[in-house]
Amino acid sequence: MGKNKAKGKRRSHAAPVDTAAMMATLPQVDALHDVPTFADMHIDDAQRAAHESFCAALAATDAQAASEMHMGCVVRLDRGFPLVATAERVFRAEHAVSFAKGRSEGERLLPAVGDVVTVRLAPGHDMGVIERVLPRRTSFERWRGKNRGERQVLAANVDTIFIVQPLGASRDTSALVRDRIARSLVLAYDCGAEPVVVFTKADRCDADELSSILADTRRLVGSEVRVIVTSSMEGTGLDEIRLCVPHGTCAMILGESGAGKSTLLNALLGHEAMATGEVRERDDAGRHTTVARVMVALPEPCGVMTDAPGLRSLPLVGHERGLARAFPEIVVAARACRFNDCTHTHEPGCAVREAQQAGDIDGIRLEAFLALASEMRVSAQSLDPDIKL
Ligand SMILES: Nc1nc2c(ncn2[C@@H]2O[C@H](COP(=O)(O)OP(=O)(O)OP(=O)(O)O)[C@@H](O)[C@H]2O)c(=O)[nH]1
Ligand SMILES: [Mg+2]
Ligand SMILES: [Zn+2]
Structure with a gap:
């Protein structure tokens, strides 16, 4: 239990929820391995400036509080409870009341794993209070809930997203695999x-099957995106993964439960840091073994990787920017369509379909683009029936 609890006065800075019992069930900080240090994280100028201006404003009214503020990074979230690494130490933290009462959206922004934060840690205390989330370079968000749901930030300040797809899963048709890769691509670019x-x-996959999947995937993702084949069991492909996570960068693993995300991380670390779980024999589905969002520091000269629970669905809502970045040639061609709101399916004067017929746009990419664009039109309408797309 944090010493803050014993001091009623200090307690007023934190959200007034009974968290002590919950906190006691979380992993003990001393027992955690491979936790990134503050030096492993890439802190940028905008984040430093935001921290300094927050402290300067506070110092005008409360010099003591300002002197207790540090920059830190949220390196784990266990059932919503953050673990923070500062230059000096690693400790659990709770959220300041300002998150619930904040006037602006920025003040109410709850920290996600990977966030750089201003955290208050009074001398002699073992529990911090997160006061502010500093500007995010990137933010990986997913839509939670169906209609009028909310965006959930799954990780912040991520440089690279590994889209993980298991080979040799009997339930997966090539259409399913393509769909999952294409929508993950859009989310990452977004x-x-x-x-x-x-x-x-x-x-688990023979050579012929593998080469056909790779050829299909190359057509789908285009020539720019790296495609890596791994087997954690045989230790193959690991060096290629490491090359994608140089020191000072942060990568996140995205994939369904049972895809082998935690096993891959263990293989990269060289020991069993993460719990892994059997998949169901019937349909190869995982059992949601990983429940926390966890950052680990890979051995030098690599950076930091985030493991996360498997995601069953990846709905697209308002990810137009990601769609345009994932399929730039289609967006460029669409500028020449006769109609502004061309869906590239049946309209006369469609430049996209012409480009596909001329062989300038791959049919596999167009099919994926159309499915995702149509999903986004439908989801935008269900969110706001007044939107006409
Ligand atoms: N044959 C084979 N099995 C693997 C490989 N990697 C992982 N597995 C198995 O796949 C199962 C699921 O692995 P996990 O690493 O727990 O999967 P996960 O993606 O972390 O799943 P969640 O934490 O539930 O999201 C385990 O039984 C692993 O042993 C591999 O390279 N080859
Ligand atoms: Mg896992
Ligand atoms: Zn068109």
Whole structure:
């Protein structure tokens, strides 16, 4: 239990929720391994400036509080509870009341894993209070809930997203795999991170099957996106993954439960840091073994990787920017369509379909683009029936 609890006065800075019992069930800080240090994280000028101006404003009214503020990074979220690394130490923290009462959206922004924050830690205390989330370079968000749901930030300041897809899963048709890769690609581009496609469990797949999947994927993702084949069981493809996470960068693993995300991380670390779980034999589905969002520091000279619970669905809502970045040639061609709101399916004078017929746009890419664009039109309408797309 944090010492803040014993001091009623200090307690007033934190959200008034009974968290002590919950906190006691979280992993002990001393027992955690491979936790990134503050020096492993890339802190940019905008984040430093925001921290300094927050402290300067506070110093005018409360010099003591200002002297207790540090820059830190949220390196784990266990059931919503942050673990923060500052230059000096690693500690649990809770949210300041200002998150609930904040006037602007920025003040109410709850920290996600990877966030750089201003955190208050009074001398002699073992529990911090996160006061402010500093500007995010990137933010990986997913839509939670159906209609009128909210965006959930899954990770912040991510540079690279590994889109993990297991090989040799009997339930997966090539259409399903393509759909999952294409929508993950859009989400990664939308947040400003670099996507890398990673096929896991190569030991379960024969050479012919693998080369056909790779050819199909190359057509789908185009020539720019890296595609890596790994087997954590046989230790293959790991160096290629490491090359994508140089020191000072942060990568996140995205994929369904049972895809082998935690096993891959363990293989990269060289020990069993993450719990892994069996997949169901019937349909190869995982059992949601990973429940926390966890950053780990890979051995030198690599950077930081984030493991996260598997995501069953990746709905697209308002990810137009990501769609345009993932399929730039289609967006460029569409400028020449006769109608502004051309859906590139049946309209006369459609420059996109012409480009596909001329062989300038790959049919696999167009099919993926059309499915995702149409999904986004429908989801935008269900959010706001007045939107006409
Ligand atoms: N054959 C084979 N099995 C693997 C490989 N990598 C992982 N597995 C198995 O796949 C199962 C699921 O692995 P996890 O690493 O727990 O999967 P996960 O993606 O972390 O799943 P969640 O934490 O539930 O999201 C385990 O039984 C692993 O042993 C591999 O390279 N080859
Ligand atoms: Mg896992
Ligand atoms: Zn068109």
